[in-house]
Amino acid sequence: MLVETLANLFTPEHLAVIAACTLYGTVVGAMPGLTATMAVALLVPFTYFMDPLMAISAIVATTSTAIFAGDIPGALMRIPGTPASAAYVEDAHRLSRAGRARSTLCVSLFAAAIGGLVGVAMLALIAPQLARVAMQFSSYETFWLACLGLSCAVMTSNADVAKSFASLFLGLFIASIGIDVAVGYPRFTFGNFELYDGISFIPAIIGLFALSEILRSARSGETGTRVTADQEPLPAALREALATLRRYKRNVARSSVLGTLIGALPGAGADIAAWICYAVSRRFSRQPERYGQGHVEGIVDGGSANNAAIGGAWTPALVFGIPGDSVTAIAIGILLLNGLTPGPRIFTDSPELVHTLYGAFALTNLIMIPAGLLVILVASWLLRIPRRVLMPIVLLFSLVGAYAITNSAIAIWIVLALGALGYAMEANGFPLAPAILGIVLGGIVEDNFMTSMLKAQGDLLAFFERPWAAALGTLTLLVWALLLWRAARDALRRRSPAS
Amino acid sequence: MAQHDRLAGCLLILFGALVLWRASGFPSMAGLAYGPGLFPSIAAIGLIGCGAIIALGARRPASRDTSRSESTTGTSRRRANARMASLLGVVLGYALLLEPLGFHVASLLLVVAAARIFGLPWGRCLLLAVPLVVAVHALFYSLLHVPLPWGVLTPVAW
Numbered sequence: 001m002l003v004e005t006l007a008n009l010f011t012p013e014h015l016a017v018i019a020a021c022t023l024y025g026t027v028v029g030a031m032p033g034l035t036a037t038m039a040v041a042l043l044v045p046f047t048y049f050m051d052p053l054m055a056i057s058a059i060v061a062t063t064s065t066a067i068f069a070g071d072i073p074g075a076l077m078r079i080p081g082t083p084a085s086a087a088y089v090e091d092a093h094r095l096s097r098a099g100r101a102r103s104t105l106c107v108s109l110f111a112a113a114i115g116g117l118v119g120v121a122m123l124a125l126i127a128p129q130l131a132r133v134a135m136q137f138s139s140y141e142t143f144w145l146a147c148l149g150l151s152c153a154v155m156t157s158n159a160d161v162a163k164s165f166a167s168l169f170l171g172l173f174i175a176s177i178g179i180d181v182a183v184g185y186p187r188f189t190f191g192n193f194e195l196y197d198g199i200s201f202i203p204a205i206i207g208l209f210a211l212s213e214i215l216r217s218a219r220s221g222e223t224g225t226r227v228t229a230d231q232e233p234l235p236a237a238l239r240e241a242l243a244t245l246r247r248y249k250r251n252v253a254r255s256s257v258l259g260t261l262i263g264a265l266p267g268a269g270a271d272i273a274a275w276i277c278y279a280v281s282r283r284f285s286r287q288p289e290r291y292g293q294g295h296v297e298g299i300v301d302g303g304s305a306n307n308a309a310i311g312g313a314w315t316p317a318l319v320f321g322i323p324g325d326s327v328t329a330i331a332i333g334i335l336l337l338n339g340l341t342p343g344p345r346i347f348t349d350s351p352e353l354v355h356t357l358y359g360a361f362a363l364t365n366l367i368m369i370p371a372g373l374l375v376i377l378v379a380s381w382l383l384r385i386p387r388r389v390l391m392p393i394v395l396l397f398s399l400v401g402a403y404a405i406t407n408s409a410i411a412i413w414i415v416l417a418l419g420a421l422g423y424a425m426e427a428n429g430f431p432l433a434p435a436i437l438g439i440v441l442g443g444i445v446e447d448n449f450m451t452s453m454l455k456a457q458g459d460l461l462a463f464f465e466r467p468w469a470a471a472l473g474t475l476t477l478l479v480w481a482l483l484l485w486r487a488a489r490d491a492l493r494r495r496s497p498a499s
Numbered sequence: 500m501a502q503h504d505r506l507a508g509c510l511l512i513l514f515g516a517l518v519l520w521r522a523s524g525f526p527s528m529a530g531l532a533y534g535p536g537l538f539p540s541i542a543a544i545g546l547i548g549c550g551a552i553i554a555l556g557a558r559r560p561a562s563r564d565t566s567r568s569e570s571t572t573g574t575s576r577r578r579a580n581a582r583m584a585s586l587l588g589v590v591l592g593y594a595l596l597l598e599p600l601g602f603h604v605a606s607l608l609l610v611v612a613a614a615r616i617f618g619l620p621w622g623r624c625l626l627l628a629v630p631l632v633v634a635v636h637a638l639f640y641s642l643l644h645v646p647l648p649w650g651v652l653t654p655v656a657w
Contacts, residue, residue, distance in 0.1 A: 046643070049643050160553075162549045162552040162553050162556065163549070163553060165545060165548075165549045166511055166545075166546060166549035166550065166553065168545075169515075169542045169543075169545035169546045169549060170542075170546065172538070172541075172542040172545075173518060173539060173542040173543070173546070176538050176539045176542060180525075180534075180535035180538075182534060182535060183526070183534060183535055185525055185526060185534070185535040187522075187525065187535055187536075187539060188518075188521065188539070211590070214586070215583050215586060215587070218579075218582045218583045218586045218616060218617065219579045219580065219582060219583045220579070387617060388614060388617035388618050388619045389614070389619065389623075389627060391613065391617050392609075392610045392613040392614040392617065392619075392627060392628075392631075393610075393627075393631060395586075395590075395609070395610075395613050396606055396609060396610055396613075396631060396632075396635060397635070399590070399593060399609070400602075400606070400635055400639055400645075400647070403597070403645070403647070404639055404643065404645040407645070407646055408598075409594050409595075409597050409598055412590070412593060412594035412597060413594050415590070416587070416590045416591060416594055419587075419590070420587060423583075428503060428504070428507050430507075442538075445538075446538045449538075487552055488552070490556065491552050491553075491555055491556030492556075
């Protein structure tokens with residue numbers, strides 16, 4: 001098995017794809033305004049033409065490096081390249097203004113690589129154990145799990161509960177467009193045959209994550225922030241970074257483990273992991289007053305946590321088919337397009353996929369070090385590429401990429417509609433992650449609900465008869481009750497002018 | 500950023516009601532009380548409920564004055580909105596023109612128009628657009644074999 005995995009991993013094409021995606025992820029992640037999710041969304045049309053193993057490696061390589069590279073503009077321009085770098089941007093920028101940009105970024109890079117390796121090690125240890133339990137699940141349990149995954153996405157997003165739910169229901173509605181699973185009735189297609197297959201997943205995510213970002217950047221215009229140019233020589237920066245990591249090795253260990261666990265919660269991704277680990281680090285630090293003033297300790301924690309979370313997010317995705325964040329939601333969509341259904345059976349049916357995934361993760365985190373050093377060297381030059389050149393390029397790639405999937409202009413229409421929707425949602429405080437989870441999980445929820453209803457002859461109590469189903473169902477109902485209560489409380493509090 | 504919670508809530512209610520109305524017309528499965536309409540209806544009811552909570556919980560307009568005092572003045576905000584609207588218009592035009600004009604002409608127009616909206620001078624727009632279209636052609640058409648439409652250029656297609 002090991003030999004086979006290594007043989008899969010070390011083919012020239014595979015290595016080339018991983019290396020190319022590592023560089024691509026670093027460059028896109030380093031561009032302020034282009035997020036890691038957007039990097040994946042733009043990559044997806046290409047993965048469509050690869051075999052599934054390679055596609056998964058490409059996604060893993062791109063996300064891991066994009067999350068690290070988000071630290072680069074954070075340090076140099078005080079603009080986090082991806083939301084996951086926002087937690088410690090103040091510290092990174094102040095250090096960089098003090099002339100320590102390169103050593104700070106090297107700390108980020110090494111912390112990210114270690115975090116990523118810990119994340120995948122934990123994934124490899126925990127996921128097969130969970131899968132053994134999940135093997136006993138029937139359509140009842142799968143239905144509840146999908147519901148739970150959707151609800152967790154709402155619970156962990158730090159936006160308004162009602163708005164997160166609205167986003168989720170919009171996603172579920174979009175998922176229901178097209179021929180229905182039970183009797184084959186075309187829903188909401190308005191006679192358009194190209195919609196019978198449903199809203200194409202890839203144009204949908206390109207619209208939600210790429211076009212909406214381009215629109216936002218069109219609205220905000222060119223930012224005048226200058227790059228901090230003062231830089232130290234690389235060897236000195238490397239020495240200092242390694243010394244820093246030795247000093248804070250316990251922080252790296254703590255945040256890597258905690259980050260993986262947070263990432264494994266459905267809906268909580270790298271950004272939330274970074275925020276929580278930064279806060280935990282401050283709580284236990286001997287110098288909490290220096291956080292936010294240019295202290296490197298928080299960068300060690302946040303930097304390792306957000307990369308560890310990427311590995312963690314794959315745990316629920318692989319074991320239950322429930323994505324842990326928007327990127328794994330996209331990855332699940334790609335696996336489904338390739339005819340592979342993530343879930344406990346994937347560990348026995350296509351173990352080569354699982355093992356290649358682990359291998360790709362480990363390899364990426366190692367290749368990321370030289371690639372990251374390279375980008376740190378050219379960073380100040382890279383960040384001088386103005387937005388007015390970058391955005392038209394991204395726009396053309398998004399539209400052509402979407403077109404490549406359907407080979408018809410319907411893809412452009414989907415990108416346009418969902419791009420406008422995504423922009424309007426974000427501008428008004430509606431989070432996008434629940435919507436994308438809704439689009440991906442909508443089909444699974446409906447399939448399992450309909451199958452269960454047919455088996456049970458419409459008896460809703462059957463959803464609670466099996467022990468695991470009862471436990472998961474009760475948990476889901478509890479989460480719903482909690483969320484409902486929170487939404488009502490928020491709404492009431494906002495209405496009363498006293499607060 | 501000014502948020503229009505009341506409007507958003509009302510739109511969600513309206514949209515949910517519309518979906519509910521359409522879904523009620525779907526046929527049900529033989530002998531069962533539910534069918535293809537069940538799931539869209541659940542989503543629609545959810546949308547109506549969330550819309551109601553959002554609209555009812557909307558902040559009083561009084562608090563909006565503070566959020567408006569950001570650095571953006573009236574004209575620059577209008578200009579920002581115009582930039583965004585024209586970008587949407589450009590994508591709309593691309594959707595309409597891609598197949599009749601063909602990938603190359605439409606993409607050239609798209610990149611030039613988008614770069615103009617972002618404020619790139621005319622000359623540099625072309626300098627950006629021509630190599631970009633060639634690169635995308637090489638990547639998608641030659642390498643990935645995506646059948647990009649040639650449109651008006653069909654006579655010279657290869």
